[in-house]
Each structure stands twice: as C-alpha cells, then as structure tokens.
Amino acid sequence: xxxAAPESVEHLIESMYRDESRRIYxxxxxxxxxxxxxxxxxxxxxxxxxxQWPTEGVPTNPRAWLVSTGRFKAIDNLRRxxxxxxxxxxxxxxxxxxxxxxxxxxxxxxxxxxxxxIFTCCNxxxxxxxxxxxxxxxxxxxxxxxxxRSFLTTPSTLAQRIVRAKAxxxxxxxxxxxxxxxxxxxxxxxxxxxxxxxxxxxYVASAGDALTRPDITGEAIRLARxxxxxxxxxEVKGLLALMLLHESRRAxxxxxxxxLVLLENQDRSLWKRxxxxxxRRLIVEALGAGGFGPYSVQAAISAVHxxxxxxxxxxxxxxxxxxxxxxxxxxxxxVALNRAAAIAFRDGPxxxxxxxxxxxxxxxxxxxxxAHNARADLLIxxxxxxxxxxxxxxxxxxxxxxxxxRFIQGRMDEIRVRxxx
Numbered sequence: 001x002x003x004a005a006p007e008s009v010e011h012l013i014e015s016m017y018r019d020e021s022r023r024i025y026x027x028x029x030x031x032x033x034x035x036x037x038x039x040x041x042x043x044x045x046x047x048x049x050x051x052q053w054p055t056e057g058v059p060t061n062p063r064a065w066l067v068s069t070g071r072f073k074a075i076d077n078l079r080r081x082x083x084x085x086x087x088x089x090x091x092x093x094x095x096x097x098x099x100x101x102x103x104x105x106x107x108x109x110x111x112x113x114x115x116x117x118i119f120t121c122c123n124x125x126x127x128x129x130x131x132x133x134x135x136x137x138x139x140x141x142x143x144x145x146x147x148x149r150s151f152l153t154t155p156s157t158l159a160q161r162i163v164r165a166k167a168x169x170x171x172x173x174x175x176x177x178x179x180x181x182x183x184x185x186x187x188x189x190x191x192x193x194x195x196x197x198x199x200x201x202x203y204v205a206s207a208g209d210a211l212t213r214p215d216i217t218g219e220a221i222r223l224a225r226x227x228x229x230x231x232x233x234x235e236v237k238g239l240l241a242l243m244l245l246h247e248s249r250r251a252x253x254x255x256x257x258x259x260l261v262l263l264e265n266q267d268r269s270l271w272k273r274x275x276x277x278x279x280r281r282l283i284v285e286a287l288g289a290g291g292f293g294p295y296s297v298q299a300a301i302s303a304v305h306x307x308x309x310x311x312x313x314x315x316x317x318x319x320x321x322x323x324x325x326x327x328x329x330x331x332x333x334x335v336a337l338n339r340a341a342a343i344a345f346r347d348g349p350x351x352x353x354x355x356x357x358x359x360x361x362x363x364x365x366x367x368x369x370x371a372h373n374a375r376a377d378l379l380i381x382x383x384x385x386x387x388x389x390x391x392x393x394x395x396x397x398x399x400x401x402x403x404x405x406r407f408i409q410g411r412m413d414e415i416r417v418r419x420x421x
Contacts, residue, residue, distance in 0.1 A: 016046075016049075024067055026113035114223065119178050144162070242296075244275045259407065297322055314345070341374050376389075
C-alpha cells in the first residue's frame, strides 16, 4: 500500500471506475460465472476502496486489488445467503477453491477478459438482437435506455431481452472463453456489429448535451484493436480503419461551444493525420487480402474524404462508385440514403432529392431524422424554403441530442428569416 492525500485517492478511484470498471467486471464474470453476481461484486469492491484506500493507502496494483476484493465479497455474500438457499454454500465453496493471487500479478499481465466476454455474449445460441444488446450493456456499460434508442425499441422490452439472454447463458452453460480458431469466423460478424454499434453511440451520441462520447469511441477502438490482434481478417482491418478515419475528424466536428460543424465546414487542419495514415494502411491491407466486405468499403469512402484537402476537392464520382459497391454488398435504406446524398453532390440536388423522396416513400426511413435532414438540405439548395422548413421540423421532433437540435433549430430560424422578407 502507498499513502496519498484523500483528494488524490478519491480522484484515483473515480478514474479507475471510469476507465477500468468494465475490465474488472469482465474478469469477475469469468471468475464468478454470473453477470449479476459480478456486477454486485464490482460495486462492492469500489465501495471497499472508497472506505479503505484513504486510510490504509492505495494498493500497489489497484486493478488487481479490486478484482480480488470483488471476488471475496461475492463469496462472502453467497455464504450469508446460505440460510435462505442451501445451494449457495456449494457455489461459494467452489469459488473459494479458485486460489488466484491477483495481487502478485503485474497490472499489464492481468489477462483482458473483455474480449473473452464479448465472444460469450455473441454466442450463436443467442439470437442476433440479444447478442448485440447484451454486449453493449455488459461489456461497454451502455444504459438500457441508450441501447433501446439504438434498437428503436422501448427500455422495458430491451431489459427483458437482456435478462433472457443472461438466463440462457447460465442455463445452457455457455463458457466464458475466446472461441477456438475454427469457431472464430462464424462469430465474427456479430462481434463486428457490436463494436461498430458501440462506436456509433460514442461518435454520434443518441441523446444528451454532447455530440460525442470519447470514452465510448475509445472503448470501441480498443476492442477492435484487440480483435485485430486475435483475428487479422480483412473485415476486422476494415472496421478498425473505418473507426480510425471517423475518429480522426472528431475534434473538428464541434465548435468551441459544442455546436455541430458539418463535414463541409470543418477545419481540416484539426484532423489527426496519424489516425488517417493508420486507417489508410489498414484499408490497403484489407483490400489487398481479398474477401473484404461492407466495413472495408465504408472505410474506403471515408478515406476519399480524408484525401480531399478541401470540401470542393472531394471526389464525388469515386464516392458514388464505392456506394454502388456497398449497396450491392449491404443493401439497406440507410446505405441508399447516403448514396443519394453523394449523387446529389455529383449530379445536382434535384437528382438526389428524387432518390431520397423515393426512399422515404417506401416507408423504411420515415422515422429516421438524418433522412429528413438530408432532404431539407437539398430543398434549401433548390430554393424551396417552405418545404425545407417542414422537413427540418420533422427531423427536429425525432432528434434527442442537444447539439443536433440546436443545429436544426438554427437552420429553421434562418429559413424563417428568409421567408419573412
């Protein structure tokens, strides 16, 4: 133990909870074999740290201390419950026999269990939606409300889905391990979906006061790097490249006041060249290896934007061509919408608007705010302000994130001023 001022200890514990709690939780899940027991154990461990570290000193290996303390707290809790459920005694005895001396292990050598847990949550025994929801909740700590917004469902429905998934893992005895090499490919697609969903929640937060959540984007990129080390397949490279290229622009996406800045207005000197260069290298590797898919194509689109010194120099012909490939590989209304927006810059707003109107008429994106935003932008470029105002109003009602709401409100105010003249 090392002595430290109470204020610095409090700051350390807060930092550990913010940066390390999900890693500690994942290790406890493996040790205890139960999601809820591990969650309680982790909370108990941090509570013990708050009580003990200011007076007894900070342990040499704080993360190992928290893992070990959480495990012992869980065993103690199980023993206290034996008077209500005799089966708890056998479980506690079994856990107590696992004598792992975590305090003797260097922090860098403690195995990272989050990758193991993400494959557990993505086991084929679970349906795809359950895999995604469970991983977002248990691996990355997103709230039920945040995940529900991503899935366009209610928090109560999402919570029931997570509870059922946990029960199936427990009842089916699904192991907490990274699959064998021959099992990895069949699990890979869902794992990539999960990581990208996590990244998107951080890159464009679904609600709240901030446009981005760097803690979540950083977590997604870290998980992708781990996956790339484990399985350097083309699409793993493609996803990592895509996230790095997006992340390179994050600092330019908001003003000093936290307002949204569109790609065409961003200060490109703020883009992080090291992330762009790394992303480009991964794309070359992915495309050169063959067998690439939608993530690699999306990364290539992002790289075209990164190659343009200014918005006016963007190669829209290349971007549309890549969207054509993407739409074939991954046909979806969202991809079609993005392709239509690119075509509007290549061929003019009227052509793009006709495509977007066709997509909206199919009904798949009527509740998707970016579709109405894109339509409003094209209507402005065509001088049809009244219709643009209506489209922006629809988007505003669907948007829960404050920077985007302020942006849309500003556009509507500008239109109203023009219409009043």
